[in-house]
Amino acid sequence: MKFSYLYKKIILVMLLVLIPLLLPGPKILDQKLVAESASDTSVVILNYHKVDDMKISLSVAPVDFEKQMAYLKEQGYTTITADQLLDNLENGTELPEKPILITFDDGYEDNYKNAYPVLKKYGFKATIFVITDFLDRYPNYITWAQAQELQQNGISIESHTVQHKSLTELNDEEVRSELINSKKAIDEHLGKDTRYIAYPTGTYNLHIAQMVKDAGYRAAFTVKYGNVDKASNIYALERVPIFHTENTFKSFYERLHYIPIFEHLGWIKS
Numbered sequence: 001m002k003f004s005y006l007y008k009k010i011i012l013v014m015l016l017v018l019i020p021l022l023l024p025g026p027k028i029l030d031q032k033l034v035a036e037s038a039s040d041t042s043v044v045i046l047n048y049h050k051v052d053d054m055k056i057s058l059s060v061a062p063v064d065f066e067k068q069m070a071y072l073k074e075q076g077y078t079t080i081t082a083d084q085l086l087d088n089l090e091n092g093t094e095l096p097e098k099p100i101l102i103t104f105d106d107g108y109e110d111n112y113k114n115a116y117p118v119l120k121k122y123g124f125k126a127t128i129f130v131i132t133d134f135l136d137r138y139p140n141y142i143t144w145a146q147a148q149e150l151q152q153n154g155i156s157i158e159s160h161t162v163q164h165k166s167l168t169e170l171n172d173e174e175v176r177s178e179l180i181n182s183k184k185a186i187d188e189h190l191g192k193d194t195r196y197i198a199y200p201t202g203t204y205n206l207h208i209a210q211m212v213k214d215a216g217y218r219a220a221f222t223v224k225y226g227n228v229d230k231a232s233n234i235y236a237l238e239r240v241p242i243f244h245t246e247n248t249f250k251s252f253y254e255r256l257h258y259i260p261i262f263e264h265l266g267w268i269k270s
């Protein structure tokens, strides 16, 4: 009797685990903007903001940041650029083993002071999305000179618009100006062709995504939680935010490893 009760319980638990696996996978937002690819890529894009000791959620402490980068190095992760990711999504170009894209939003000066030396130590690439009107204007943001140095040392500087306004609250002309003028500022200061943008506050819609494409960007990054794979909209790429928490390393570890499982169960990315 006791055995059969246990047996039933096991079957029930197995069903609860298996049923979500049989449900349809993540929905594609907009067929037109999705990269056609046969790759089975699933890439984590880490999203940081500040790296300092402010003890607010957006501030990962330098000691925690070092620990996280050391972990990635130990575990054999290879940092990639946005170009490498897009080449893979669009053309199926092969990525290195355990690829990871490290991004920072807003371009705080602490990225230069506290994150850059650690990235350099481990030979890691990263991408910083800057608010172009803030450089050489506000003291807690990187300067164009620092941006240039970062750019020469494996840190790509990309757009986070001109003024960091939520794009969904602007009219088309204002959106276009934010997209085009931020790209122009980075292109001119750093002598490059800026191809990537992160939406300020993460807000966007498909109309804005189309304008981003028309402004000459190759892809755009959101704060939508998840890994990037072939179902991702390349003008609305998912990222994994890394915050300061009560146990920052534990949160980092869980976010790094468990998202593919959550996605598979259909818990996120819908």
Ligand SMILES: [Zn+2]
Binding pocket: 105, 106, 160, 164, 199, 200, 201
């Ligand atoms: Zn931002």
